[in-house]
Amino acid sequence: MYRGRAAELLGGIEPGTRVRVHKGGRTYEGILMPRSELGDDRHVVVKLDSGYNVGIEVSGARVEVVEGAERRVAQPPPPPPAAGGRVVSVLGTGGTIASRVDYATGAVHPAYTAEELLGAYPELAELAELRARVVFSILSENMRPEHWRRLAEEVARELNSGAEGVVVTHGTDTMSFTASALAFMLRGLGKPVVLVGAQRSSDRPSSDAYLNLRSAIRVALSDLGEVVVVMHASMSDEVCAVHRATKVRKMHSTRRDAFRSINSPPLGYVGEEVVLGEERRRRSEGEVVADTRLEERVVLFKAYPGVSPELLEWCVDRYRGVVIEGTGMGHVPESLHPGIERALEEGIPVVMTTTTLNGRVDMKVYSSGRKLLSMGVIPGEDMLPEVAYVKLMHVLGVAEDMDEVRRLMLTSLAGEITPRTLPEVF
Amino acid sequence: MLRVGFEIHQQLDTRKLFCGCSSELTDSWELSVRRQLRAARSELGEVDRAALQEERRARWYEYQVPRASSCLVELDEEPPHEVNMEAVEIALQVALLLNATPVDEIHFMRKIVVDGSNTSGFQRTAVVAMDGYIDTPQGRVGIATVCLEEEAARKVGESGGVVTYRLDRLGIPLIEISTTPDITSPEQAKEVARRIGEVLRATGRVRRGIGTIRQDINVSISGGARVEIKGVQDLALIPEIIRREVRRQRWLLEVAEELRRRGVRAEEVGGERADVTELFGSTRSKVLSGIIKRGGVVLALGLRGFAGLLGGEAGLRLGAELAQHVRVRAGLGGLFHSDELPAYGISEEEVEGVRRALRLGDGDAFVLLAGERSRVEAGAEAVAERAKQAVQGVPEETRAAQEDGTTRYMRPLPGAARMYPETDIPPVEVSRELVERLAEELPELYEDKIERFVREYGLSRELAEQVVRRGEPELFEEAVRLGVAPTVAATALTMTLRELRRDGCEVERLGREVMLGVFSALAQGRLTKESLPEVLRELAGGAELEEVLRRMGGKATEEEVRRLAKQVIEERGEFVRERGEGAAKPLMGVLMSELRGRAEGRMVMQVLQEELRRFLEEAEVKAER
Incomplete structure (x- = not known):
């Protein structure tokens, strides 16, 4: 909040208090606003009665509290109305979809609870009986594997206690990692688990949160039995795409339609109705088990011109599994070959993916690829690098030996490998 | 008692406020997207009543996206870039000219507007200065605030519940000047609007033309309520709009009294x-x-x-x-x-x-x-x-001005709850050094400029006023620097252009570059001041300057004038014989229009009279024979 000279001037007056700031023969009357931590310590911010904030430099200023004025504090939105019907659990994890203005940093920050989020969109309760709960509240860049584990357990618990589907609100930056992790960890999944987020925060009238959330709830009630990501399909607020957890990637830093299915078409679309293709896994009955075993010592290593071989050696010393983002069809500079060879000799699996994201690795075409294959590098087929990274953590957590690791990495466990690639997906 | 306050909105002649797009409007567009908006709570947890009313209508908005003047920022697909400091400086300059005090730190706010005119659902706006004033013959009027904000998108249509906007206008920097409600008569209101308009134009950095300046007028009478009338584009309409609103409020008070007299209870x-x-x-x-x-x-x-x-x-x-x-x-x-x-x-x-x-x-x-x-x-x-x-x-409300001076209901007055901080844009410090520099570089106000034009260029006060108020004072001075006689340049930029406009010529074609080309041709003697109106008329019709100069440019030689004069006289031999030397005046008109101003009138008259005399003498000789 206020510090330094501004804090001195205020002498403990709390933000939210009505004040008069006198300076240079002029008086600014309004509500004292909090100051961003990133702002300097020479200005105080007052919200005038017109609604405008202005910053007043502290030198020569004098602050007076307006007595008898009511202190204004933010009111939380009303809780969502209770409604009967099919139950959808909404689990909050933070992110832009659950964010609002934060005065500590002056930026958007997760602050809404899941209840508050739904309270802002009361008409969502018409779709289903929504059970909202916050599991944790963090920006998705701060997500760690331990969060995936906890989330998998919470999702399994909700599904096993009567929910038709689960919606997870999540930051968009690493949403596809979490989606993959859930896809690999949830065994026997026969209901929809829908990850949803927003690219524009929920406190903006133009937020994409409402359409995304409404669509996610619709998908959670649909005939689907797998983990998906539901986000805007275009820059318009009309249709959301349903992406398979293991084939989706955030491909734009800011656009609403940032999420794209890579190497396969989306599973379906949601407008007023949910339309799903034949490729999807359908809804089925049965107990869901969260197998949360993960080997966290896996590294995602990018190959590029000039990459330092020592960096790879350093990784091999510390990690139990390596996923390489190779160039083109799955190549690396020869300078990396010794490191890769050593890893494989030491029983550390090395999985090859591609920086092109689109397309399949094929290491048989050029001799450099053939050499890597002969060393024992596992070709990652058309898996996205991040998906291969999460999958290797999971596989190392569950597999008994190197042969099983290889077998599982080459098997599609949650739709992450597609046997054929259609021309229209690129 | 009548109380009137103003909000004047003026577009600035710079790139957009929060991105690198140009501020030019375009007729074409390449892409469109459809969106919906929802009212958001302000940071104090309140929802604005005007915003709620818009939302109740569950409208669809379609945005046309012209590539030339819109990017992901206008589409609300990318956060705003850093504020355009050129626009901030112009706003501060206007504030200083209006005797207002700049704030020490500018905080951009989100003013919730969910009628779709902003893709974000809010307009970014900031107070840059407060507490100024402007003097009028009817008394001093306070300037409450000077704000810098982004212009809204341009509404281009509405049908079947879908409102269509074009994004070219969205984000153009806009200065908003709000007066205190000190104005007490319709005439004073007009005077205030005129003077503020002059201050804005004095900076030389505001956009001109239809829709680039708009006034919102707040009117209340004793016992009435504050009514905001939006979108007045024509200065001349201001007194009429105020008079009509006063009449409307008085009438509403009478209706209320009558209803109460009849025992009606709300x-x-x-x-x-x-x-x-x-x-x-x-x-x-x-x-x-x-x-x-x-x-x-x-x-x-x-x-x-x-x-x-x-x-x-x-x-x-x-x-x-x-x-x-x-x-x-x-x-x-x-x-x-x-x-x-x-x-x-x-x-x-x-x-x-x-x-x-x-x-x-x-x-x-x-x-x-x-x-x-x-x-x-x-x-x-x-x-x-x-x-x-x-x-x-x-009722307190916002009404829209119509072209005939009447108004219609638009929405309830928005409350103060519709503001919350724009956290995507860091506050902008207004340093003392910046203010001092801007104060030193303040542009010349119109009154001072008129005085100077009279003094320096010998223009009549009337002509000087016209050049400064309705013409292009900068262009005028450039023309004079090129060597054009001041009165000639001033006349061309005022009366001549006005006449062409009256005749329906597309004077928009006569931009700065075109006019400078004409003035330098004039200064070089490649055309005469008499042919100027005709040349401009041709150019307004879409002709190229060089081509027009070839066709009509260059002064006509005496020889050419004489040849033409002979021709004109011979073609009208009968008439000339009848009227004798009295035919000179009517023939002069014919000749001048043939020459299209390419020769000095005095010389033409002299040649014409000589040729007339010769013709008449010869005719006499013939008759005697």
Whole structure:
């Protein structure tokens, strides 16, 4: 909040208090606003009665509290109305979809609870009986594997206690990692688990949160039995795409339609109705088990011109599994070959993916690829690098030996490998 | 007592406020997207009433995206870039010219506007200065704030519940100047608007042309309420709009008094409603039968004690006010009210039927609403609410100015809750050094410039005023620097252009570059001042300067004039013989128009008179023979 000279001037007056700031023969009357931590310590911010904030430099200023004025504090939105019907659990994890203005940093920050989020969109309760709960509240860049584990357990618990589907609100930056992790960890999944987020925060009238959330709830009630990501399909607020957890990637830093299915078409679309293709896994009955075993010592290593071989050696010393983002069809500079060879000799699996994201690795075409294959590098087929990274953590957590690791990495466990690639997906 | 305040919005002539796009408007667009907006809570947890009303309509917005002037920022697909400091400096300069004090730190706010005119659902706006003033002959008027904000998108159409905007205008920097409500007469209001407009133009960095400056006028009278009239583009209309609004508020106060005299109580207004669809089953009203055929309903709403108050003089009809609310808030085409019935195919019997259905007496009125059930119900709410307000007096509201000086209801006045901080843009410190530098570089105000033009260039005061107020003072000075005589340049930029405009020429084609080209040709003697109007006319018609100069440029030689004169005289031999030397004047007109100003009048006259004399002498000789 206020510090330094501004804090001195205020002498403990709390933000939210009505004040008069006198300076240079002029008086600014309004509500004292909090100051961003990133702002300097020479200005105080007052919200005038017109609604405008202005910053007043502290030198020569004098602050007076307006007595008898009511202190204004933010009111939380009303809780969502209770409604009967099919139950959808909404689990909050933070992110832009659950964010609002934060005065500590002056930026958007997760602050809404899941209840508050739904309270802002009361008409969502018409779709289903929504059970909202916050599991944790963090920006998705701060997500760690331990969060995936906890989330998998919470999702399994909700599904096993009567929910038709689960919606997870999540930051968009690493949403596809979490989606993959859930896809690999949830065994026997026969209901929809829908990850949803927003690219524009929920406190903006133009937020994409409402359409995304409404669509996610619709998908959670649909005939689907797998983990998906539901986000805007275009820059318009009309249709959301349903992406398979293991084939989706955030491909734009800011656009609403940032999420794209890579190497396969989306599973379906949601407008007023949910339309799903034949490729999807359908809804089925049965107990869901969260197998949360993960080997966290896996590294995602990018190959590029000039990459330092020592960096790879350093990784091999510390990690139990390596996923390489190779160039083109799955190549690396020869300078990396010794490191890769050593890893494989030491029983550390090395999985090859591609920086092109689109397309399949094929290491048989050029001799450099053939050499890597002969060393024992596992070709990652058309898996996205991040998906291969999460999958290797999971596989190392569950597999008994190197042969099983290889077998599982080459098997599609949650739709992450597609046997054929259609021309229209690129 | 009349109290008037202003908000003046002026577009700046720079790139956009928060991105690198140009501020040019375009006719074409390459992409469109469709969006919806929802009201958000302000940081204090309140929802704005104007925003709520927009949201209730669940509108779709379609945005046309011209590549030349919009990017992901306008599309609300990318956060705003850093603020355009050139625009900040212009705003601060205007603030200083208006004797206002800059704030120490500029904080951009999000002003919630969910009518779709901003893709984000808010307008970014910041106070840059406060507490200024401007003097008028009728007294000093305070300048409450000078704000810098982004212009809204351009509305290009509306149909079937979809409002279409084009994004080229969105984000153009806009200065908003708000006066205190110190203005006490319509004439003073006009004077204030004129003077502020001059201050803005004095910077030389504001956009000119239709729609680049707009006034919102706040009007209230004793016992009335603050009514904001938006979008006044024509300065000349300001006094008329204010006078009409005063009349409207006085009339509303009279209506309220009459209703109270009749014993009408606000809380009881609008309760009686009846579905009268069946009653109109075989109506001869084309409007109603069409709606019923499409599955719509007809709803009657009783207004006890309102008889005779719904109709009346244009602009002062409660029926029209109710209809405006119904249009805006329920999206219905309008309504029928009992003061105008029977008419429009609605029969006496049907009117009586409605009265029976609502159990109305002679002093009571009703309105009929027809359409989709949900819209009709929303319409009934709108009518009931507005009719309740009629008992209380003048409702606070925002109205839109029409071209004829009347206004129509737009929405309730927005409250202060519609502001919250724009956290994507860091505050901008206004340092003392910056203010001092801007204060030193302040542009010359119009009054000072007029004085100087009279003094320095010997223009008459009238011509100087015209050049400065309505012409292009910068262009004028450039022309003089090129060597054009000041009076010639000033006349061309004022009277000549005005005449061409009056004749329907496209004077927009005569931009700065074109005019400078013409002035330098003039200075180089490649054309005469007499041919200037004709040259400009050709250029306004789309011709190229070089081509026009080839065709009509260059002064005509005496030889050429003589040849032409001979030709003109011979062609009109009869006439000349009849009138003798008196033919000179009429022939002079013919000759000058043939020459299109390419020769000095005095020389032409001299040559013409010589040739006339020669012709007449020869004719005499011939006759004698």
